[in-house]
Amino acid sequence: MRRGARFRLARRMSAALLPGERPSALPAHRGRTRTSMLAQWVAYLSGLGGVFAVLSLTVPPERQLEALGVELIAIASCAVASVLWLRAARLQKGMAVMLMTGCGVVSTVAVVLASNPPSGAYIDLRITRREWLMLLGSFMIAAIAIRRLVTELRDRAEQLAYVSRTDQLTGVANRRAWDEEVPREAERARRDGLPFCVAILEVDRLKAYNEMRGHREGDRLLQRAAASWRNCLRSSDFIARYEGECFAILLRRCSMNAAVAILQRLRMAVPEEQTASAGVARWDGHESSEDLVRRAGEALHAAKTSGRDRVKISDIDPETTSVTATDWRNLIQDxxxxxxxxxxxxxxxxxxxxxxxxxxxxxxxxxxxxxxxxxxxxxxxxxxxxxxxxxxxxxxxxxxxxxxxxxxxxxxxxxxxxxxxxxxxxxxxxxxxxxxxxxxxxxxxxxxxxxxxxxxxxxxxxxxxxxxxxxxxxxxxxxxxxxxxxxxxxxxxxxxxxxxxxxxxxxxxxxxxxxxxxxxxxxxxxxxxxxxxxxxxxxxxxxxxxxxxxxxxxxxxxxxxxxxxxxxxxxxxxxxxxxxxxxxxxxxxxxxxxxxxxxxxxxx
CATH class of the missing domain: 3.20.20.450 (EAL domain)
Structure with missing residues (x-):
C-alpha cells in the first residue's frame, strides 16, 4: 500500500475515533467515484488533444482562417477538459456524460484538423498511425506521472496540515489548532448570536503521578483521559491539549449550566481513580478570545487553590478583569x-x-x-x-x-x-x-x-x-x-x-x-x-x-x-x-x- 494511501486510511480511522474534532482540524480527503475518475481520464485525453492541435500550428497552414479554426478548437478542447477535471467530483452523472461526450467530440475534431494539413500548405506534414499512438502514449505517461506527483503533493500538504494541528501524544488538536478555532467560533457566535463556553481542564497532581509511576505511565494516563473525554463530549464540541496536563474545551451553543454539567461528567471520567480540576467561562458577546481563555484559566487556578477536584465558574466582569484579576506570578515574586x-x-x-x-x-x-x-x-x-x-x-x-x-x-x-x-x-x-x-x-x-x-x-x-x-x-x-x-x-x-x-x-x-x-x-x-x-x-x-x-x-x-x-x-x-x-x-x-x-x- 502506498504511503499516501496509508496516511489517508489512518486519518479516516482517527477521524472516526475523534467525534469531538471538526473538519477544520482534520482535513477531509475528496472522495472519488467511478464516474468522477472516468471523467478525469476523459479530461486528460481531451486536454492532450488540444495540446496536440496547438503544437501542430508550428507548421502554419497557408490560409490564416484555417489556422484560426485550429486554434479555437484547441482552446475549446482545453477549456472543456479543464472544466471537466475541476468539476468531476461534483458533477451529477448525466451532466458528466454530456460533458465527456462534448469533450471527446471537440478533442477529436482538433486532432483531425491538426493531423490533416490543409490544401495549399507548403510543408506536407504526415503522421502515421504508429507515430500517432507513440505520441499519444507519451502524453498519457506524462499525464499519469504529473497526476501522481500532484496527488503526492496534495497528500503531503494534508499530512503536514494534520500533523501541525494535532497533538502527537493524545491525538486531539494542539494549541495551534485551538488558537485558530476559538476566534473563528467567537466570530460565528457574534454573527449568529449563539452562546458558547470555554473550559480549561487539568489532571490533578500529574507531576506526583509521574514521580510515583514513571513518565511513561503518566503519558498513558493523558492518552486515556483524552480518549475518555472525547467520548463524553458532543460531536459539535472541540477539545485540544492546551499545555502539559491542561486540556482546553470549546462548548458550542452551550449555556453555563449545561457547561458545568458536561465538565462534571468529564471530571468523573478521569481514569486510574485520578481527579481533575476545571475552570469555565462563558463568552459575554464582545470580549476577545484571549480574554475569554484567560478567564477560564483564572477559574481553573481558583479550583486548584481551593482544594482541586472541582469545577469553578469565572464570575469576573470582563470589563474589570484587568484590574481585579490576580497576577499570581507577580504577587509571588513580590x-x-x-x-x-x-x-x-x-x-x-x-x-x-x-x-x-x-x-x-x-x-x-x-x-x-x-x-x-x-x-x-x-x-x-x-x-x-x-x-x-x-x-x-x-x-x-x-x-x-x-x-x-x-x-x-x-x-x-x-x-x-x-x-x-x-x-x-x-x-x-x-x-x-x-x-x-x-x-x-x-x-x-x-x-x-x-x-x-x-x-x-x-x-x-x-x-x-x-x-x-x-x-x-x-x-x-x-x-x-x-x-x-x-x-x-x-x-x-x-x-x-x-x-x-x-x-x-x-x-x-x-x-x-x-x-x-x-x-x-x-x-x-x-x-x-x-x-x-x-x-x-x-x-x-x-x-x-x-x-x-x-x-x-x-x-x-x-x-x-x-x-x-x-x-x-x-x-x-x-x-x-x-x-x-x-x-x-x-x-x-x-x-x-x-x-x-x-x-x-x-x-x-
Missing part, C-alpha cells in the same frame, strides 16, 4: 523580593506536665505587604515552580524571628522536600544562616512537610545524614495524611513524629487509634518523641496521654503568635507547680493551662 513573610510561633508542650519543649515556627504572609492567604501562597508558588525559593524565605523568617527563644529550646522549622534536597540551599547555607542569627544547629529541628511526594528516598536519606552530622534534628509533619508515608519515616528516622490533626480528631474511632498506636510503636523502637497536633479540647489531650503520646500542640495550649521578650511565659509556666492535663472527665470546650492552674489551685 513576596520573594520584599520578603513578605513573617513567622508566628506555637508552643509544643509535655502533656503530662505542661512544660514547654519547643516552638514550631509557622510562616504567614505579611499582610502589610501582600493580601494573600497562607495556603494560597504556597499553592501558587508550587504551581509556578517557586516553592524552593519560598521555602528558603520561610526558613529565614522562622530563624530571624526566633531571637527571643532562649538557647536549648528547639525551634521547629518547616521545610518541603524539594527545598531540603535543593543543591543550592545545602546544609552549609543553613549553617551560615544560623551563624548570622546566633543559634546552634542543635536547637533547630527541620520539620519535613507533606506537600510533596518524595521521589528519591536515597537522595533524601543522604541529605538528612549530612544535616544530622552538623547537629540538626528532624521531624516528620502530619503523619497519617498527605505524603508523609512509612517509607519517609524509615528513610529519615526522625527524632520527632507529629501525628496529623485528622487522626487526633478521629482518635475515638478504632481505626484512628490503631494508626496512632502504630506510630507510637515506631517511635518507641527508634527512640523518637511523638507529638499530637491540633489539640483543641481536654478530652483529646487525655486520650492522647492514654495512647502514650508524650507531647502536644494546638489551640488548647496557645494560638500561633509573634514572640515577645519572654516567649516561655506565653500562657505556660516554665517553672513552679507542674500542671498535668486533668484526669477527670470535663466538658469538651477549649481551655488553657492558665485556667487549669486556677481550677486546680496549682496542685500537681
Amino acid at each position: 513576596v520573594l523580593t520584599q520578603r513578605g513573610v513573617v513567622a508566628v510561633y506555637q508552643p509544643i508542650v509535655t502533656l503530662a506536665t505542661g512544660e514547654v519543649r519547643g516552638f514550631e515556627a509557622l510562616a504567614r504572609p505579611n499582610r502589610q505587604l501582600v493580601d494573600l492567604g497562607v495556603e494560597r501562597m504556597f499553592a501558587a508558588a508550587q504551581e509556578m515552580g517557586l516553592a524552593r525559593e519560598l521555602d528558603w524565605l520561610c526558613r529565614r523568617a522562622a530563624l530571624e524571628g526566633a531571637a527571643a527563644i532562649p538557647p536549648g529550646v528547639p525551634v521547629f522549622v518547616n521545610c518541603n522536600v524539594s527545598g531540603l534536597v535543593d543543591p543550592v540551599h545545602r546544609v552549609d547555607q543553613m549553617l551560615l544562616l544560623l551563624r548570622y542569627v546566633g543559634r546552634s544547629p542543635r536547637d533547630v529541628v527541620m520539620e519535613i512537610t507533606e506537600r510533596e511526594i518524595v521521589g528519591d528516598l536515597g537522595r533524601l536519606r543522604s541529605v538528612v545524614d549530612a544535616y544530622r552530622q552538623e547537629g540538626f534534628r528532624f521531624a516528620i509533619d502530619d503523619v497519617g495524611e498527605g505524603h508523609s508515608t512509612l517509607e519517609v519515616l524509615a528513610a529519615t528516622q526522625p527524632e520527632f513524629v507529629k501525628i496529623a490533626r485528622s487522626l487526633v480528631v478521629a482518635a475515638s474511632s478504632t481505626g484512628a487509634r490503631a494508626a496512632i498506636r502504630a506510630v507510637v510503636a515506631f517511635a518507641r523502637e527508634t527512640g523518637a518523641s511523638v507529638i499530637a497536633e491540633g489539640l483543641e479540647v481536654a478530652a483529646s489531650a487525655r486520650l492522647m496521654r492514654s495512647l502514650e503520646v508524650d507531647l502536644g500542640q494546638g489551640y488548647l495550649f496557645a494560638r500561633p503568635s509573634l514572640l515577645d521578650a519572654s516567649p516561655m511565659t506565653i500562657r505556660l509556666p516554665v517553672s513552679g507547680p507542674q500542671v498535668p492535663v486533668p484526669p477527670e472527665p470535663v466538658d469538651d470546650t477549649p481551655w488553657t493551662l492558665g485556667a487549669a492552674v486556677a481550677a486546680d489551685g496549682g496542685a500537681a
